[in-house]
Amino acid sequence: MLENISDLLKQIALGEDSILELKNISFKNDKISGPHRNGMADELAAMANTHAGVILLGIDDRTREIEGIPSEKLDLVEDWLRAICNDLIEPPLDCLIRKLSLPVQKEEEKIIIRVDVPRSLFVHQSPGGYFRRIGSSKRQMKPDMLARLFQQRSQARLIRFDEQVVPGAWLDELSPTLWNRFRTVISPHDDQEFLLKMKLIAPGDNDVLCPTVSGVLMACETPDAFMPGAFIQAVCYRGIERNGGYQLDAKDISGPLDIQIREACQFVERNMRVYAIKAPNRIDTPQFSLNAVFEAMVNAVAHRDYSVYGSKIRLHLFADRLEIFSPGTIPNTMTIDSLSERQSARNELLTSLLARCPMNFNAIGSQRSSIMDKRGEGVPIIIIESEQLSGVRPEYRLLDDAELKLTIYAAPPPAEHG
CATH class of the missing domain: 3.30.565.60 (Heat Shock Protein 90)
Incomplete structure (x- = not known):
């Protein structure tokens, strides 16, 4: 993505969008004074939660001028970035960090740092919460969008949505006629044991057994009473x-x-x-x-x-x-x-x-x-x-x-x- 220098310069001239973020870096003595660590973490996580993208450090996002980073400060910025990715983002974010030399006026060149952010397999939380990128800005994700993203990127360590319990649904909502059709000759004879094994029910709040999403969808006469879109x-x-x-x-x-x-x-x-x-x-x-x-x-x-x-x-x-x-x-x-x-x-x-x-x-x-x-x-x-x-x-x-x-x-x- 934007590997060619000429393509990268053209994109910088056009400004930020969904896959490009520009940040200038300011220093105070031997410390980075801007941008703020938490804000930088939010930007990185938002991009990883949405699309693969590129963040360029050393470029003013308003004027799009290549300000550059002093060569003696490059290692400081790289260490700062790695600490943000490892300490302020959960789970930690793996990024590709590179130093680039870009041409400016009068055959002069300035050094910037390029951060390639992958579209992650996980959903990342940063200090400000859970963000996604929309155009050139980040937005806090609403609960329903966050739930969808977790489901889309679920791994074995996460509970799949169709195995989660349905709030407000009780065991007597499940029809024995419907769930008995999944029984085989080797199924447990005890009803509760069978339903648990089939994951049609699961422990909910206070370990109270409740129907799961799959239980409601397959063994309830009216699943749309508990899941409004299930029709x-x-x-x-x-x-x-x-x-x-x-x-x-x-x-x-x-x-x-x-x-x-x-x-x-x-x-x-x-x-x-x-x-x-x-x-x-x-x-x-x-x-x-x-x-x-x-x-x-x-x-x-x-x-x-x-x-x-x-x-x-x-x-x-x-x-x-x-x-x-x-x-x-x-x-x-x-x-x-x-x-x-x-x-x-x-x-x-x-x-x-x-x-x-x-x-x-x-x-x-x-x-x-x-x-x-x-x-x-x-x-x-x-x-x-x-x-x-x-x-x-x-x-x-x-x-x-x-x-x-x-x-x-x-x-x-x-x-x-x-």
């Missing part, structure tokens, strides 16, 4: 625009996740067109592959970010396409381009529970015996079957690093195949 908003429009005046059908689909998947697929099946031709025998051509729709709904329900408060899955059916919006960004190390090639589960407990649920929808062409498959075949099925039917490849888009949108294009009427 699917399905809407069918008459044309190709999102216009409330042209709604043909609409339904808020709630209940356990496997039921939500089935009813969402049934909504699409009920509202999509099926073209019929005689050549000489009747041939039916649906607008959408129900197998692809099923896989898309499984992925949306299983991999969405349930820590995003109040956000729901949206299923919008148009005359020419199907759009599915799933809250949350894609998990760490994944990209839009690698979705069809790689696997990364945000909700490992949920996916294991869905893998125990028997297939509950006639997804034509599916070879599944259970709802969830852990072999990573879902996205390839969505892409291949949809493209074969419509001639257009489905599109995944990440919206504002907060929502994943999948567009599946409808098959045209047979006459339009040409």
Whole structure:
């Protein structure tokens, strides 16, 4: 990033942005008098919590003039930076610190210090709290954003969100009929022992046993009563625009996740067109592959970010396409381009529970015996079957690093195949 000196100088001239911070360094005797240690720690942590970026020390952020750092003070500044990264940021932040010589007027050069800040795998706290970078400034993260960031960057040492207890939910909210379906011949006979082993319940405040997120989502009749966004908003429009005046059908689909998947697929099946031709025998051509729709709904329900408060899955059916919006960004190390090639589960407990649920929808062409498959075949099925039917490849888009949108294009009427 900005490795070429000429590119770096051009960026300095443009000023600070999301990935560039400029700081002048002032001294008083043999000590650094500015910027303040705590403020510098906040800037470093904010950048690590957001994007990879570069901080240049020795440049005035207002005038963008290269002031430089005296050569005899360079080691002092480097030690100052390392102490900030190790002592004032939790967990400690690893940065690449380099000394650079930049040209200024009249063939003169001045020395600055460049700090390359990585996009961290962890969420870093600095003296001012938890910050993220927005444009050229840092902002304190609100609790809901902080919870999402912790979930996105969770490591084995952290409790996964789908294993956390749900405030306000009690054990009697879980239905024995629903959680007993996960029992096998080797499951514990004692109900409480079984629920704990399956992580459908866990100790909450004062060690009182409470339903977990997965317990509410899979073993409660009304999960949206405790998690307001735990449902699917399905809407069918008459044309190709999102216009409330042209709604043909609409339904808020709630209940356990496997039921939500089935009813969402049934909504699409009920509202999509099926073209019929005689050549000489009747041939039916649906607008959408129900197998692809099923896989898309499984992925949306299983991999969405349930820590995003109040956000729901949206299923919008148009005359020419199907759009599915799933809250949350894609998990760490994944990209839009690698979705069809790689696997990364945000909700490992949920996916294991869905893998125990028997297939509950006639997804034509599916070879599944259970709802969830852990072999990573879902996205390839969505892409291949949809493209074969419509001639257009489905599109995944990440919206504002907060929502994943999948567009599946409808098959045209047979006459339009040409």
